[in-house]
Amino acid sequence: MSAIQTVNLTKRFKDKTAVNMLNLSVEQGELFALLGLNGAGKTTTIKMLTCLSRPTSGDAVLLGDSVVSKPLAVKEKTNVSPQETAVAPNLSVKENLELIAGIYGSDKRTAQMKANEMLSAFSLTEVAKDKAKILSGGMQRRLSIAMALISNPQILFLDEPTLGLDVLARRELWSAIEKLKGKITIILTTHYMEEAEALSDRIGIMSKGELKAVGTAAELISKTGTRTLEDAFVALVTELEVSV
Amino acid sequence: MRFLVFASRNRKELLRDPLNLAFGIGFPLVLLLLLSAIQANIPVSLFKIEKLAPGIAVFGLSFISLFSGTLIAKDRTTSFLMRLFASPLSASDFILGYALPLLPMAIMQGAICFIVSFFLGLSLNVNVLVALIVLVPTAVLFIAIGLLAGSIFNDKQVGAICGALLTNVSAWLSGTWFDLSLVGGAFKTIAYLLPFAHAVDATRAAIAGDYALIFPHLWWVIGYAVVIMIIAIVIFNRKMNSDNV
Numbered sequence: 001m002s003a004i005q006t007v008n009l010t011k012r013f014k015d016k017t018a019v020n021m022l023n024l025s026v027e028q029g030e031l032f033a034l035l036g037l038n039g040a041g042k043t044t045t046i047k048m049l050t051c052l053s054r055p056t057s058g059d060a061v062l063l064g065d066s067v068v069s070k071p072l073a074v075k076e077k078t079n080v081s082p083q084e085t086a087v088a089p090n091l092s093v094k095e096n097l098e099l100i101a102g103i104y105g106s107d108k109r110t111a112q113m114k115a116n117e118m119l120s121a122f123s124l125t126e127v128a129k130d131k132a133k134i135l136s137g138g139m140q141r142r143l144s145i146a147m148a149l150i151s152n153p154q155i156l157f158l159d160e161p162t163l164g165l166d167v168l169a170r171r172e173l174w175s176a177i178e179k180l181k182g183k184i185t186i187i188l189t190t191h192y193m194e195e196a197e198a199l200s201d202r203i204g205i206m207s208k209g210e211l212k213a214v215g216t217a218a219e220l221i222s223k224t225g226t227r228t229l230e231d232a233f234v235a236l237v238t239e240l241e242v243s244v
Numbered sequence: 245m246r247f248l249v250f251a252s253r254n255r256k257e258l259l260r261d262p263l264n265l266a267f268g269i270g271f272p273l274v275l276l277l278l279l280s281a282i283q284a285n286i287p288v289s290l291f292k293i294e295k296l297a298p299g300i301a302v303f304g305l306s307f308i309s310l311f312s313g314t315l316i317a318k319d320r321t322t323s324f325l326m327r328l329f330a331s332p333l334s335a336s337d338f339i340l341g342y343a344l345p346l347l348p349m350a351i352m353q354g355a356i357c358f359i360v361s362f363f364l365g366l367s368l369n370v371n372v373l374v375a376l377i378v379l380v381p382t383a384v385l386f387i388a389i390g391l392l393a394g395s396i397f398n399d400k401q402v403g404a405i406c407g408a409l410l411t412n413v414s415a416w417l418s419g420t421w422f423d424l425s426l427v428g429g430a431f432k433t434i435a436y437l438l439p440f441a442h443a444v445d446a447t448r449a450a451i452a453g454d455y456a457l458i459f460p461h462l463w464w465v466i467g468y469a470v471v472i473m474i475i476a477i478v479i480f481n482r483k484m485n486s487d488n489v
Contacts, residue, residue, distance in 0.1 A: 013487065050330040053487045075332045084323040088253055090260040095253075102249030103331050131260075147327070 001064060003028040003155055003185035004049065008058035011044050011209075018044040020209040021058065026202075028063075028154075031177075031186040033200035035193070035233060041209040042189040043083060046157050049187065050080045063154055076104075079153035083160045083189075085140040086147075089133035093124050093143055096132050097150050104151035118146040122176055138169025145176065155185045162195060174199060193230040203229070207237045246333055250341030257315055258345060264311050267407075268353055272304035273360055280364045290423055297361035298375060298447035299420025301354045302440065305383050306414045308350050309390035312342060313402035316394025320483075335481050342394075343387050350383030351376060366451075375450035378458055382443040385469035391476035395483050414440040439468040 002025045009022040019041040026032045034042045047053035049060055051071035059066050065073040079100075087096050094115050101111035119125045122142050127135060132143060141161060148156055158177070162170040170192075177199055180186060190196055196203050197217045204214045213220055213236050217229045224235040258264055276296065283291035290296070319325040328338070354376050362368045389410065393402050415421060418440040424432045435441045442464035449457035 047487070052326060052330055054485070072332055075330060078330070080327060080330045082323040082326050086323040086327040088257060088324060089318075089322075090257045091253060095256065099249060099253045100327075100331070103246050103328070103333055105246070105332070151331075 001028070002026060002061075003030065004032075004060065004062055004187070006049075006058065006060040009045070009048060009055055009060050010057045011041075011048060011053060012056045017209050019048070022209075022211055024204060024211060024214070026185060026187065028185055029182050030201045031181050031188060031199055033196035033203045034187065034189045034206060035191075035196055035203055036189075036206035037237060039208075040206040042206055043159055044209075045206070046080070046159050046187065046189060050078055050157055051075055052080075077154045078157065079104075079148040079151050079155075080157040081141075081145045081148040081159065081161055083163065085137070085144050087132040087140055087143055090131055092129050092131055093135070094119060094128040096143060096147055100147045101150045114150050118150050121149075121179075122146040123172075136169070138165050138172065141165060141169070142173060142176065145173070149180070153184060155187070156180070158186060158188045160189055160191065162190070162192065170195075193228070193233060197229045205233060205236050212236050212239075247337040247340040247344070250328070250333060250337060251344040254315060254342055255345035255349075258311055258349065261311075264307075268304060268307045268311065268349070269356055271307075272300050272353075272357060275303070276300045276357065276360060276364070293361050293365045294367075294451050295448055296420070297358060297364075297366050298451050299418060299444050300361075301357040301375070301379060301447060302382055302418060302443045303411070303415050303420055304353045304357055305350055305379065305386045306411045307407075308346055308353075308383060308386040309393065309410055310402070310406040311349075312346055312387055312390030313393035313397070313406045314399050316342060316391065317397055317399040317402045320394070321398055329484055335477075335484055338484070339391070339477055339480060342391060343384075346387045346390075347380070347383060350379070350387070354379045354383075371451050371453045374455070374458075375447050378446050378450045378462060379443075381462060381465045381469050382439075382447075385439060385443070385465055385472060388469055388473035388476045392472060392479060395476060395480045417441060418444045420444055439465045 004024065004026040006022050006024045009019060011019040022045060034045065036042045044053065048055050048067060051067050051074050055068060059068050062074050063077055067074050088099060091099065097115035097118050098111040101114045106114060119128050124143060124146065127139065132140060135143065145158065145161060162173050188200060202214060202216055203220060205212045213223065215223065220232040221229060224232040226232045226235055279291045279296055280293060358366065358372050390406060393406050397405060417435040417438055424435050424441060442461040446458045446461035446465065
């Protein structure tokens, strides 16, 4: 069974089509990167897959459950780290983690245990008692991802997780994400080619709401006859722009 | 019982914001002390403690709208609510989670107001307990206004609407600062078409032990509270199911 299978997934906003007839299959344990320019439809796709936005037409089935007919079942086995850092500012780092564990059904004791595990896994133990609002941007982003993982999701959505982070903070996050590879299915959206190349098993390139190409970084480079993923990306996106 | 976990988070967020404590408890108490001092020097029947304390208690509750509205609006603008909307929390979990922590806070606010009033001459008897109960629908009303404002506006707009406009309008039209009969006419009519003067009159009746007078006024407050809460829930549900949180 695929982790994610979309069938003609479409989202329209009045006269604008944000995502158009998206057909995508992601295997369990795969780290799939979605690349695209601003407004390509990446975040809208994530919102539909996480049941935050209802598709205008089409459907997506996540581990056997439809986002249209069984959104609650989908929500139980997925989690998301939104594009903007989403933490409770006046709660401590540990309290933030316990909050999400509790919301996903853990009792108080289990939530505390899981929070301790996450603190350790994401090197947040030293700041466990600090309020989230005083953390650096990189630390907040790390906490945000730890919060997304504490529910033991089978599918994790990371929407531009390293946006605005400095090089070191980005590398730290990459390391944390790499440790998850193979254990859970991850959908990652990003603007950074090197990030997609370093982390993902396969890459999907979106432009103007459509999935232009899917493959490994090497396959995309080979397909376009370019030398780098960035060149391949530009070639694919430009090709679509011209054809549209 | 997921709503209890969410309610606990909201309680912590509210209580850990020093501005909430300063405005919710500190500011009304300063006014209580100030107006009592005026009353001590220049006796004004409106500022007698048994009339003033209920007015201040209701005025203090108006800040509850600011707290709840700001919290919800901030959650929306920082994507925190988006994270929660992607979780298995239901619409009722959200409404209860936001509203529940505010109710004990509101009762605590009223209790502190009456305790301080005791030192200014208010008799602490069973009527005070009745007054606290009478304040509950008023608290629900202000919580509902906060839920509604937080679901529609951003945190700066909530600050302006609930922090400036609502607190002033609810104070002027409540009969706490001046006798509404002194202005009379359309002003008094409008004041009694709104719930704030009724909230103060019901609480004053409770403090006076004039229980028969409570309910004509309290029905107004309950009516407004129910209607605004229903509108707030509808709007919040719409936001939850819309593409723009």
